[in-house]
Every structure is written in C-alpha cells, then in structure tokens.
Amino acid sequence: MKRYESLAGDIARSIHEGLLKPGQRLPSVRQAAATRQVSPSTVFQAYYLLEARGLVQSRPRSGYYVxxxxxxLPLEPETASRPDGESRDVDVSELVFEVLQSAMALNVVPLGSAFPSPLLFPLDRIGRAVASAAVHLDPWSTVDDLTPGNAALRRQIALRYQMAGMDVGIDEIVxxxxxxxALNLxxxxxxxPGDAVLVESPCFYATLQALERNGLRAVEVQTHPRDGIDLDALEMAIARHAPRACWLMPTFHNPLGSSMPEERKRALVTLLARHAIPLIEDDVYAELHYASxxxxxxxxxxxxxxxxxxxSFSKSLAPGYRIGWVAAGREARKVARLKLTTTLNSNVPTQIGLxxxxxxxxxxxxxxxxxATLAAQQQQYVAAIGEAFPPGTRVTRPAGGYFLWIELDHGVDAIQLQRAASQLGISIAPGPMFSASRGFRHCLRLNYGHPLDARMQAGxxxxxxxxx
Amino acid sequence: MKRYESLAGDIARSIHEGLLKPGQRLPSVRQAAATRQVSPSTVFQAYYLLEARGLVQSRPRSGYYVxxxxxxLPLEPETASRPDGESRDVDVSELVFEVLQSAMALNVVPLGSAFPSPLLFPLDRIGRAVASAAVHLDPWSTVDDLTPGNAALRRQIALRYQMAGMDVGIDEIVxxxxxxxALNLxxxxxxxPGDAVLVESPCFYATLQALERNGLRAVEVQTHPRDGIDLDALEMAIARHAPRACWLMPTFHNPLGSSMPEERKRALVTLLARHAIPLIEDDVYAELHYASxxxxxxxxxxxxxxxxxxxSFSKSLAPGYRIGWVAAGREARKVARLKLTTTLNSNVPTQIGLxxxxxxxxxxxxxxxxxATLAAQQQQYVAAIGEAFPPGTRVTRPAGGYFLWIELDHGVDAIQLQRAASQLGISIAPGPMFSASRGFRHCLRLNYGHPLDARMQAGxxxxxxxxx
Structure with missing residues (x-):
C-alpha cells in the first residue's frame, strides 16, 4: 500500500470511529506532514483520496473538513461461534448450488460471488506469456510435464516459499x-468414507461439499471472526472424535476473513503433530495481505x-487459467498419484507460460x-454498509482477501434475504451455506472485490x- | 488414407499373408493400374512406399519384386477372454504405477506408453489459436465460461456429433x-461405494483405478479381441450382480483395439436400457478410425x-491442453455439479482457442x-513384430487408435518381461495391468503411435x- 493510501486509511478510520466528527476541520497539510513525518504531497494525495471517497470536503481558502x-463505522463481530461439538453427515450441497445458480445469472449485482472483479488482474501480460508458451511449445513437454507438473513452475513456487522464509522442496509440490x-486430492x-474431519465454524462451502461427496463427517469447531479457530475447542474435538484430518483456512478465512496470529498457527501445528493428524491448509488468499x-x-x-x-494463482494472478498447487509434505507421492488417476495433468502451455x-x-x-485496491475497497464497502444497513449490524475488517462477514439482527433470516435479493437481481452468500449444521442464519458474506460503483452502491x- | 497408401496396404497384406511369396514379381505398373482402376502414378507411389518399408525391391529394367x-504376418488373437464372472474389489494401482513410472523415465523406448508421438499433432496451429484467445481474452469470460464450459466450444462439439448423424444437445455437454x-465424474x-460396475476383460487400467479409488466392485465380462464385449455374458452378469453402471470402450478399445459392430452397440444400449443401467462410454479414440x-x-x-x-481432444488434436468432455444425457446437471465441487472449471483461454x-x-x-500415418505405422509394427517375436505370437489389427494387443506363448510372464525390458530401457504394458483378476499374464499392449525408426525397431x- 502506498504511504498516502495508508494515511488516508488512518484518517478514514478516525472519521468512522467518531474521533473526527462531521464538520470538524482536518489538520492543515503542513501540520499533518510534520505530525506524520511524511511529505506535504503525501498529505495532499491522502486528502484528495478522502475527498474522492466523499469522506472529506475542501472549502476554498479554509482547508479540509470531515x-x-x-x-x-459499524462495529466488528466480537463473539466466536458456538457449534454443538457433534460430528455430522453433510447435506449442504443443494442449498449451495441454489445460491450459486442465482449468483451466476447474467447482470446480477455480484455481492455473493466468490470471485473478485477479473479486471483487477494483469490478464494481458499473462495472456502474452501463455501465448508465447503455446506458440513455442516443445511437443515433448506434453509428455515430460506430466503430473507432478512443469519443473520450472514448481521451482518458481518453491522460490516464493523461500522468499517467505519457508523451506518447501520442489519435490513435494504438485x-x-x-x-x-488440490484440496480435494x-x-x-x-x-x-465415515471418517471425521475437523473444520472451522463457519467454513468454506466447498469444504462441506467435499466432505459430503466423500461420505465424511464434519466436526465444526468454535472459531472467532478475527483470530480464527479456538485451539482449546480443537483439542477437545480431537479427543472426542479422533478425526483423520483437519481442514482449515488459518489466513484470510472464507467467509470470516479471520487470521490466526502466527504463534497460534505454530501451536496448531504442534497440537496436530502430537496426534499425527494431517492439516489440509487452504491458503488461497495468502498473497492478498494488506500488511506489508x-x-x-x-x-x-x-x-x-x-x-x-x-x-493457487486464480485469486492472485490468473483467474480462469486453473493453475493451483499443493505442497503436500509426506503425502506428495500419494497426491500426485491421485491426480494421475483423476485428471492426469494440468494444462501444460499455461504452466510454462506462468x-x-x-x-x-x-x-x-x-x-x-x-x-492496495482491495484494502481501499474494503474501507469503502464497510462505510457504505454502515450507511445502508440497520444500526447494530456488525462487519468484519479482514487484513486480506476480499470478503466481509456480516452479522445482522438475530431476527433476520439470511436465506429469506438471499431469495428476496435474488428477485431484485442482487446476489449474496447467506450464512447457512457455510455450516454443516445450517447455523449463521442471521449472517452473510459480501464480496468487496468489485469497485464500489453506483450499481454496487444501489445493491x-x-x-x-x-x-x- | 490416400489411395496409394490403401493400395500399398493391400499389397503388404498379400505379402504378409503369403499370397505374394518372397522373390515373386509384382504386376507391372500398367497392369496394376488397369486391374485396380487407379492411375499409374498411384501405383508408383504405392510401390515406392513398399520399397521404403523394405517389403519390395526394385530391380533395374525388370520391375518390383517381393x-x-x-x-x-503373425495371426490375430481369436479367442474371447474367459473371466470367472465374480465381482471383486480392485487392487491394481500399485502395479500400474510401477509400470507407468518405468515408462516415464527419460529416453525409454516408449512401447508401453499411453500417448502417441506428440509430433503427430498440429501443435503449432493449436498454439496460435490458444495464443490468440489468451491475448484477446475478455476478462469476464473467466467467470462466464464456468462449468459446464465455454458455449462456443460446446457448440462445436455438438456440431461434430451432428455431422456424425447424432442428436446431442449442447445442454448435455460438460x-x-x-x-x-469426464469418466471419473x-x-x-x-x-x-460397494456398487458393482461391469467392465470389459481386459479393460483400461484407469478404469480399474477409478473403481479402486471409489470402493467399487469390478465385474469383468467376456470380451473378444476383435468384436468387443459379449452381450450374452453381459446379460448374465447383470442378472447375477445387479450392477449400478457399465463402463465400456465399444470402439477402438484400450488395450484390445476391439470395436463392436454397430448392431451390437445398438443391442447393448437396448439391453442396458431395459435394466436402467447407465453406460459410461469411453470413446477417446473415436476420431482415429482408419475406415473412411x-x-x-x-x-x-x-x-x-x-x-x-x-x-477428448487429447488423442486427436491437442495433447497437453487437457480439454475433454462428456455428453452426459440425463446426468448432465449432476456431472456439472460434481465438476464444480472438484476442479471448478477447465482452462478458459484454451477452451476459447480450441x-x-x-x-x-x-x-x-x-x-x-x-x-493415414497411424494406419501405416500399424502395418509396419505388425510386420516388425512378426519378424522379431517367436512364431505363434498373435497380434491384433485394430481398425483405429494406436495400440496392438499381443498374445505370447502361455509360458511367457509379461510382468517378468516388462521388468527385464525396463532394465534395458524399453517400456511395455503387461496384460495384468488391464485386469482386476490379474489375468492376461502372457499378453501385452504395444503402442504404435511413434514412427518405427531404428530405435523402436531395435526395441x-x-x-x-x-x-x-
């Protein structure tokens, strides 16, 4: 994020939290530059940005005013979920498809979509890279780049792990x-079939669909909308259900937006290792962090x-190209073999182009x-929701990704809301899509991956x- | 196939079957042209081709001689398989992977490969088409072309069905x-899990791996190496095992090369319809027919x-691009939904480019x-096998595809043969890979999709x- 965006973000927060009141004068550019230790032009840019978002107004010869x-701003949700601790068969797919179906209709306002605007991606540069790979394709690469996949791409992925300070070998990447x-494999x-799998409460609906398809039992574990899964609850669930796997999104959770602090991730891994339980870690939004x-x-x-x-690269770089991966640890060979018998291979020219x-x-x-775009859009959407939704509505502030989790009054039924909205050409993702026990009836997930234009605002x- | 290739094929057959003896003089070009009602230049081309293959020799001023x-030529296999009629759990994957692993090593003579030479495909033209689609990609297509897939591609596939005289709607194509x-979905x-599925004996190993992975029981049904599955045996198996599906390759079977006559395909469909059993029809080699x-x-x-x-297009047009399809009949919606929850979508620019x-x-x-290339290679391989293998070896003559099924003396163990060959840098596909009951120990599948160069000949x- 650029310095002026970060400054604008701070000021916007002060406004929304009421520290700066409507009509109050902002510090002069010179004052602000001195206080913040930034250049005057950074302050100017921040004020312009806030003006463009309608949060401040300039008065000629007088300065900027709120x-x-x-x-x-609406408050954040503060309470962790309280699942009942039982394991259960999953039967959520019909509801999920009903919602997705209505979200895929033409010209729907895509607040319920799982995808951000495709205009946010360098599809022209990716297109040229894949084009060049396709035109110069070595015919033998169609055989040599069979699963586990193109070596150059796996090396690049291993390098990015290395840049993040992680030691992941090319051999475990499929x-x-x-x-x-990757998750399904x-x-x-x-x-x-019949095994218990621990998941967050709520969790990504595709997780539930995978459990349903594989005849697995879901154990939903208490999860906080900011800090993620509760480790004490997780330990109790392990003791009670002897799960064969744990499938989590510790970072930029879908739908909550929660992220576990690093120390809790470490404790999570230690706890699971003690019980020899594999962790399937869904980290598709990893690159969409707003922190530096x-x-x-x-x-x-x-x-x-x-x-x-x-x-995967679908959320960070190349939607529609369908290239993801797993660093599968000790199961890498088994995962590769499962892939060989189900889809054989991934598109070779795309692998080379990427x-x-x-x-x-x-x-x-x-x-x-x-x-920077997603962080700015989050602020805009949170503010817009604060203005459009009833008082008492709570909205998350995820540190990455592009989903907001919204808690409405307990009297509101999000499935009814979804059906009514769908009639009016607006999609949303109601809470029960994200729960094997059909909880979260007063919650919904909104996508802020599309610019907040007049249409989205009206939606x-x-x-x-x-x-x- | 060009006219001269077809003529050369006829003459080659006469030579191999002994109608034309070694040293015997071929008809003069003028005679042959008159008899066959072709132009003299067609005869010349045919004789040149036979000379290039080493089947005939020209003697100056005298003409062509065998x-x-x-x-x-070696005889064809004539007896149908005799599976025991039991249903059984499948446990063939380890053997299959062992064989595939050795087949994928670098510089192996790829007689055991499942892929033909990638040089047989117009990868430059496909590359340019996909390149253009990638460079001109409409960003919204990454969302709009979600499963069931790009409409233009599905329309082209429906058109090809129509050209073949079939009525397949775009709506059932995924x-x-x-x-x-497609097959796995x-x-x-x-x-x-636990259901019985009818398969041919032998059958494609990926079929067995899919049954194994899904906890299904295989019922292997008697199959003839030229005419395919036996319908009486199939009917008995239905009565005995109440199968939930039938998974067959009625055309250019892998590994047998067998093709059911059309009337038997009709009877097959009628029989299965009477019992309301779905037929999963694997038809990947459909376009590789040698008949007109x-x-x-x-x-x-x-x-x-x-x-x-x-x-799929992988065997006929675009290997490595991973674009296939299913015309799924009444199950189209269910198949599309399964795809949405397992791999979501296929590569969009490739779909548009194709x-x-x-x-x-x-x-x-x-x-x-x-x-024409594959038909010619089949003749060359069959002849070469006739010369290289022990007398009594039987070899199929499939009417399409690129696999030969070879019956050796019953004393030969194809798995031992595979291991010995692998040591010498040659891959083959031994019979037991193709059978849940590990039958066909004296059989193997050879790939003739690579030109018969000196290396293959030595292999x-x-x-x-x-x-x-």
Whole structure:
C-alpha cells in the first residue's frame, strides 16, 4: 500500500470511529506532514483520496473538513461461534448450488460471488506469456510435464516459499487444476468414507461439499471472526472424535476473513503433530495481505510433513487459467498419484507460460497494486454498509482477501434475504451455506472485490432496506 | 488414407499373408493400374512406399519384386477372454504405477506408453489459436465460461456429433480436464461405494483405478479381441450382480483395439436400457478410425439419456491442453455439479482457442493425415513384430487408435518381461495391468503411435528375444 493510501486509511478510520466528527476541520497539510513525518504531497494525495471517497470536503481558502454526512463505522463481530461439538453427515450441497445458480445469472449485482472483479488482474501480460508458451511449445513437454507438473513452475513456487522464509522442496509440490483440486486430492489422500474431519465454524462451502461427496463427517469447531479457530475447542474435538484430518483456512478465512496470529498457527501445528493428524491448509488468499509482510501459513511451522499447503494463482494472478498447487509434505507421492488417476495433468502451455511470467518478474508489482485496491475497497464497502444497513449490524475488517462477514439482527433470516435479493437481481452468500449444521442464519458474506460503483452502491442500499 | 497408401496396404497384406511369396514379381505398373482402376502414378507411389518399408525391391529394367526376407504376418488373437464372472474389489494401482513410472523415465523406448508421438499433432496451429484467445481474452469470460464450459466450444462439439448423424444437445455437454476427468465424474455421479460396475476383460487400467479409488466392485465380462464385449455374458452378469453402471470402450478399445459392430452397440444400449443401467462410454479414440467413415458410438442408439459419452481432444488434436468432455444425457446437471465441487472449471483461454480452431476448419484435414500415418505405422509394427517375436505370437489389427494387443506363448510372464525390458530401457504394458483378476499374464499392449525408426525397431527386436 502506498504511504498516502495508508494515511488516508488512518484518517478514514478516525472519521468512522467518531474521533473526527462531521464538520470538524482536518489538520492543515503542513501540520499533518510534520505530525506524520511524511511529505506535504503525501498529505495532499491522502486528502484528495478522502475527498474522492466523499469522506472529506475542501472549502476554498479554509482547508479540509470531515463531510457532514460521514457516519461512524459499524462495529466488528466480537463473539466466536458456538457449534454443538457433534460430528455430522453433510447435506449442504443443494442449498449451495441454489445460491450459486442465482449468483451466476447474467447482470446480477455480484455481492455473493466468490470471485473478485477479473479486471483487477494483469490478464494481458499473462495472456502474452501463455501465448508465447503455446506458440513455442516443445511437443515433448506434453509428455515430460506430466503430473507432478512443469519443473520450472514448481521451482518458481518453491522460490516464493523461500522468499517467505519457508523451506518447501520442489519435490513435494504438485501442480493442480486450481486450489480446489488440490484440496480435494488432499482430503481423498488422507481419509476414508465415515471418517471425521475437523473444520472451522463457519467454513468454506466447498469444504462441506467435499466432505459430503466423500461420505465424511464434519466436526465444526468454535472459531472467532478475527483470530480464527479456538485451539482449546480443537483439542477437545480431537479427543472426542479422533478425526483423520483437519481442514482449515488459518489466513484470510472464507467467509470470516479471520487470521490466526502466527504463534497460534505454530501451536496448531504442534497440537496436530502430537496426534499425527494431517492439516489440509487452504491458503488461497495468502498473497492478498494488506500488511506489508505476508503472514506465515501454518505450513511454515511443520516439521513432520503433516501440513498439506494448498494455494493457487486464480485469486492472485490468473483467474480462469486453473493453475493451483499443493505442497503436500509426506503425502506428495500419494497426491500426485491421485491426480494421475483423476485428471492426469494440468494444462501444460499455461504452466510454462506462468513459469515464464514469474521468472521475468512483475508479480510483486501487480500484487502491491491489487492489495492496495482491495484494502481501499474494503474501507469503502464497510462505510457504505454502515450507511445502508440497520444500526447494530456488525462487519468484519479482514487484513486480506476480499470478503466481509456480516452479522445482522438475530431476527433476520439470511436465506429469506438471499431469495428476496435474488428477485431484485442482487446476489449474496447467506450464512447457512457455510455450516454443516445450517447455523449463521442471521449472517452473510459480501464480496468487496468489485469497485464500489453506483450499481454496487444501489445493491447495498437495497440489501440494507431488505435487512431492516 | 490416400489411395496409394490403401493400395500399398493391400499389397503388404498379400505379402504378409503369403499370397505374394518372397522373390515373386509384382504386376507391372500398367497392369496394376488397369486391374485396380487407379492411375499409374498411384501405383508408383504405392510401390515406392513398399520399397521404403523394405517389403519390395526394385530391380533395374525388370520391375518390383517381393523382398526375399518378407515373412508372413503373425495371426490375430481369436479367442474371447474367459473371466470367472465374480465381482471383486480392485487392487491394481500399485502395479500400474510401477509400470507407468518405468515408462516415464527419460529416453525409454516408449512401447508401453499411453500417448502417441506428440509430433503427430498440429501443435503449432493449436498454439496460435490458444495464443490468440489468451491475448484477446475478455476478462469476464473467466467467470462466464464456468462449468459446464465455454458455449462456443460446446457448440462445436455438438456440431461434430451432428455431422456424425447424432442428436446431442449442447445442454448435455460438460467440458472437462480431459476424458479421464469426464469418466471419473460419470462414475462418481451414478455409483456409491460397494456398487458393482461391469467392465470389459481386459479393460483400461484407469478404469480399474477409478473403481479402486471409489470402493467399487469390478465385474469383468467376456470380451473378444476383435468384436468387443459379449452381450450374452453381459446379460448374465447383470442378472447375477445387479450392477449400478457399465463402463465400456465399444470402439477402438484400450488395450484390445476391439470395436463392436454397430448392431451390437445398438443391442447393448437396448439391453442396458431395459435394466436402467447407465453406460459410461469411453470413446477417446473415436476420431482415429482408419475406415473412411466414423463408426457410430453406443451413444448414437441412446433414447433414454442413459449413455454418458466421454471423449477428448487429447488423442486427436491437442495433447497437453487437457480439454475433454462428456455428453452426459440425463446426468448432465449432476456431472456439472460434481465438476464444480472438484476442479471448478477447465482452462478458459484454451477452451476459447480450441473453439476458434474448430470454427476455422482444418481439424478434418489434420485427422485424415493422422489416421493415414497411424494406419501405416500399424502395418509396419505388425510386420516388425512378426519378424522379431517367436512364431505363434498373435497380434491384433485394430481398425483405429494406436495400440496392438499381443498374445505370447502361455509360458511367457509379461510382468517378468516388462521388468527385464525396463532394465534395458524399453517400456511395455503387461496384460495384468488391464485386469482386476490379474489375468492376461502372457499378453501385452504395444503402442504404435511413434514412427518405427531404428530405435523402436531395435526395441522390438530386443523384446522379441526376451519373449523367446
């Protein structure tokens, strides 16, 4: 994030939290530059940005003032979920498909979508890299780059782990058709029908669908909307259900946006290792962090090869190209074999093209821009939700990704809300999609991966009215 | 196949079958042209081709003579398999991987490979089509072309069905990561663990691996190496095992090369419909027919939507791009949903690029060349095997594809042969890979999809010595 964006973010927060009141004068540019120890032009840029977002107004010859309509931001959810601790068969797929179906209709306002705007990605540069790989394809690479996949791409992925301070060998990396295939291969590698699998409460609906398809039993574990899964609850669930796997999103959780502090990730890995339980770690939003440093995944603390770290380029670089991977630890060979018998291989020219793109550099430049955009959009959406939704609505502030988790009044039924919104051409993702026990009826997930234009703003306003 | 290739094929057959003896003089060009009702230049080309293959020799001012070393061709296998009729759990994957592993080592003579030479495909033209699609990608297509897949590509696939005289709607077509994913989605859609599934004896090892992975029981049904599965045996197996699905390759079977006559395909579909048993039809070699007309698949006779026709571009056009499909009949929606929860989608730019390639035309021209090449290679390989292998060896003559099925003396153990050959840098596919009951120990599958160069010839000679 650029310095002026960070400054604008701080000021926006002060406004929304009521530290700066509507109509109050902002410090002069010179004052602010001195206080913040930044250049005057950085302050100017920050004020311009806040003005563009409608949070401040300039008065000629007088300075900048907090806009009179600026309202305090909604509060964050504060209480962890309270699942009942039982294990259960999963039967959520019909509901999920009903919601996804309505979200995929043409011209729907995509607040319920799982994808950010495709315009946020350097699809022209990726296109040229893949084009060049396709045109110059060595015919034998169609055979040589068979699963586990193209060596140059696996090397680039291993390098990015190394840059993050992690020791992940190329030999444990298997290229997959997106992270979703990686996750599915992992759960198939370490479970058998009837096994119990620990998941967060709530958790990504595709996790539940995978458990349902594989005849596995879900054990939902208490999870906090900011800090992630509760380790005491996890330990109790292990003792009670003897699970064969744990499938979690410790960083930028979908749908909560929660992230476990690194020390708790380390404790998580230690706890699971003590019970020899494999961790399937879904880390697809890893690169979409707003802090300057990437948070380490649980995989970073793995000494036993028990953590299967799944990620992809679909959310960070190349949507639609379907290239993901897993660093599968001790299960790498088994995962590769499962892939060979189910989809054989991933698109070879795309693997080569992505490897070339990564070798040439530019990924990090793109990521910095993408992160700044998503961070700014989060502020805009949170503010807009604060204005559109009923008082008492709570909204998360994830440190990465592009999902907000919203807690409405307990009287609101998010599935009814979704159906009503769908009639009006607006998609949302209601809470029960994310729970084997169909909890979270008063919650929903909103996607802020699309610019907050007039259409999205109108969509939020309509939703707020429906929720009231 | 060009006219001169067809003529050369006829003459080669006469030589190998002993109708034309070593040293015997061929008809003069003028005589042959008159008898065959072709132009003299066609005869010349045919004689040149036979000379290039070492089957005939020209003597200056005297004409063409059958080469003195030309030997009769090996006979074809004539007896159908005799599986025991039991259903059984499958446990073949370790053997299959051991063999595939040794086949994938560098510089191995790829007689055991599942892939033909990648040099047989128009990878430059496909590369340009995909490159153009990648460079001009509409970002929104990454969302809009979600499973069931890109509409233009599905339309092209539906058109090819139509050209073959079949009525397959775009709505039942789901794009997949190769035919292997299509087949796996289909079996997951119509079975549950413990169900019995009817397969041919022998059958493609990936079929067995899918049954093994899904906890299904295989019922191997008597199959003839030329005409495919025996319908009486199939009916008995239905009565005895109440199978939930039938997974067959009625055309250009892997490994047998067998093809069911169309009338038997019709009877097969009728029989299965009477018992409401879905047919998973693996038809990946459909386009590799040597006859001028494409044989209709079983799907052509389906009136109930019970046939799930799986195919791909990997064997006919674009290896390494991983684009296949299924025309899934009444299960189309279920298959699409399974795909959405396992791999989400297939590579979008590749789908668009293939659609453009197919729209522009050129596929059929490429296919004619490819078929002629494979047909010619089959003759060369059969002749070479006849010379290299012990007398009594039987070899199939499939009407399409690129696999030969070889029956050795019953005393030969193909797994030992495979291990010995692997030590010498030669891969083969031993019979027991293709059988849940580990039958066919004296059989092997050889790939003739690579030109019969000196290296392949030496490989065959070594194999023949090992088998003797």
């Amino acid at each position: 806009a009179t309509h600026a309202r305090p 290229i997959t058709n997106g992270a979703l295939e 992992c759960v198939a590698a370490v479970t058998r 440093q990437r948070a380490l995944p649980a995989k970073a603390f793995d000494r036993e090869g028990l953590v299967m770290h799944c990620s 490897a070339h793109y990564l070798e040439r550099g530019g990924f990090d430049r793109h990521l910095r821009r993408l992160r 939020l306003a309509t939703l707020g009215r429906l929720a009231a | 080469a003195t070393h030309a030997r009769p 794009i997949t990561n190769g035919a292997l994913e 289909c079996v997951a859609a119509v079975t549950r 007309q494409r044989a209709l698949p079983a799907k052509a006779f389906d009136r109930e939507g019970l046939v799930m026709h799986c195919s 659609a453009h390639y197919l729209e522009r035309g050129g596929f059929d021209r490429h296919l004619r060349r490819l078929r 065959l000679a070594t194999l023949g010595r090992l088998a003797a």
